[in-house]
Amino acid sequence: ETKKGFRTITHSPSDSPSILVAPSMSRSIFFSKIAKKPEDIGNPRPLEYDFYRKSCPQAEKIIRSKVRSLYEVRSDVAPALLRLVFHDCFIEGCDASVLLDAVDGIDSEKESPPNETLKGFDLIDMIKSQLEEACPGVVSCADILVLGARESVVLAGGPFYPLQTGRRDSTLSFSEVATYELPNPQNDLPQIVASFASRGFNERETVSLLGAHSIGTIHCRFILNRLYNFGGTDEPDPTLDPQFLDLLRSKCNDSHTSLSPSPLLSPSSDDGSASRSSSSQEPGVEMDYQGRGSGFGSLYYRGLLESKGILYVDQQLTAEEKTEAWVRAYASDDSLFGRDFARAMMKLSNLGLLTGPMGQVRISCSKVA
Numbered sequence: 001e002t003k004k005g006f007r008t009i010t011h012s013p014s015d016s017p018s019i020l021v022a023p024s025m026s027r028s029i030f031f032s033k034i035a036k037k038p039e040d041i042g043n044p045r046p047l048e049y050d051f052y053r054k055s056c057p058q059a060e061k062i063i064r065s066k067v068r069s070l071y072e073v074r075s076d077v078a079p080a081l082l083r084l085v086f087h088d089c090f091i092e093g094c095d096a097s098v099l100l101d102a103v104d105g106i107d108s109e110k111e112s113p114p115n116e117t118l119k120g121f122d123l124i125d126m127i128k129s130q131l132e133e134a135c136p137g138v139v140s141c142a143d144i145l146v147l148g149a150r151e152s153v154v155l156a157g158g159p160f161y162p163l164q165t166g167r168r169d170s171t172l173s174f175s176e177v178a179t180y181e182l183p184n185p186q187n188d189l190p191q192i193v194a195s196f197a198s199r200g201f202n203e204r205e206t207v208s209l210l211g212a213h214s215i216g217t218i219h220c221r222f223i224l225n226r227l228y229n230f231g232g233t234d235e236p237d238p239t240l241d242p243q244f245l246d247l248l249r250s251k252c253n254d255s256h257t258s259l260s261p262s263p264l265l266s267p268s269s270d271d272g273s274a275s276r277s278s279s280s281q282e283p284g285v286e287m288d289y290q291g292r293g294s295g296f297g298s299l300y301y302r303g304l305l306e307s308k309g310i311l312y313v314d315q316q317l318t319a320e321e322k323t324e325a326w327v328r329a330y331a332s333d334d335s336l337f338g339r340d341f342a343r344a345m346m347k348l349s350n351l352g353l354l355t356g357p358m359g360q361v362r363i364s365c366s367k368v369a
């Protein structure tokens with residue numbers, strides 16, 4: 001499974017020369033694993049290592065220090081930025097399409113049901129405005145997203161991974177695609193595997209990416225059915241550890257069941273008018289409920305082995321041996337997880353590249369320039 005050649009660059013935390021092999025590597029990930037041929041996407045310019053070295057040499061430093069200073073004052077920075085990059089890159093690639101506001105009655109991805117509780121748009125705006133001061137009109141929102149997510153992973157105790165830059169921003173938002181193609185927390189294992197396979201990820205990579213669920217918050221609406229009425233049985237999900245069930249119920253009590261069901265469960269019934277701000281008031285469960293802070297990865301997988309997955313999708317990773325084997329491997333080997341997660345994040349960050357002359361560099365990340 002492991003591709004030779006990935007190994008050399010994935011866990012290099014500094015500007016070592018080995019990073020310089022990244023250009024050919026990322027193209028090979030993109031073209032061979034995603035199975036798109038160059039001609040399908042109009043021969044775009046490849047990404048480059050430190051693309052902004054001449055046009056905005058401080059760009060990566062500005063992003064890093066801004067994410068860090070925000071992280072010091074707000075605990076939700078790392079999970080918000082990490083989830084944002086997944087929701088962007090999974091839908092038509094890493095083109096910042098997820099950041100666009102609706103215009104002229106055309107729905108935006110932001111408002112699609114699976115994105116209803118996304119956070120961090122304000123963080124991206126703050127980073128972008130600092131970049132606009134330093135080098136107006138130069139650094140794309142798509143690059144800010146991937147670099148911001150990498151910084152978040154490092155701050156959360158995860159691995160560093162090298163990233164190339166030069167992504168450009170889309171002029172389109174793909175609200176319908178996001179509604180139907182972002183995975184749903186009630187998906188079962190075959191659905192998850194198929195969804196990630198359609199973006200070129202194998203089972204091992206998929207299991208490693210879900211390690212992102214080591215940090216952040218799950219709002220109760222996504223798990224109420226597991227706690228009180230699993231599959232219409234009026235009983236909890238029998239696969240949940242009983243003590244863990246009690247813990248989750250204490251955070252998400254029955255009265256919340258009166259909340260309207262998540263539109264994620266029935267995308268077609270949503271009118272797209274959901275308000276983002278409301279989710280911050282909603283009760284939820286911290287993913288690192290055991291104070292996992294220091295254990296990005298392994299504690300998540302150990303929890304799964306103890307039937308303490310919070311989302312149904314999380315626990316589904318142990319539903320079949322082919323994925324459970326990776327859960328066991330990551331639960332017991334931090335550095336294996338770190339390498340695999342780094343490699344999978346690099347691949348995620350290079351999905352569906354939009355590079356010059358395609359796309360644009362937005363001035364405000366929520367508006368087409």
Ligand code: HEM
Pocket residue numbers: 076078079080082083086117118119183184185186187192209210212213215216217218219220222279284311313
């Ligand atoms: C089968 C795939 C996945 C599903 C169904 C899924 C679903 C969810 C759901 C329902 C939440 C809770 C949102 C809320 O309560 O507001 C969540 C949170 C989160 N997800 Fe995923 N996710 C998946 C994969 C991923 C991947 C691949 C990543 C990143 C690489 C990721 C990163 C996150 C993060 C960091 C959070 C916490 C967000 C926060 O606290 O603001 N997820 N996810």
Ligand SMILES: [Ca+2]
Pocket residue numbers: 087088089090091092093094095096097098
């Ligand atoms: Ca996108």
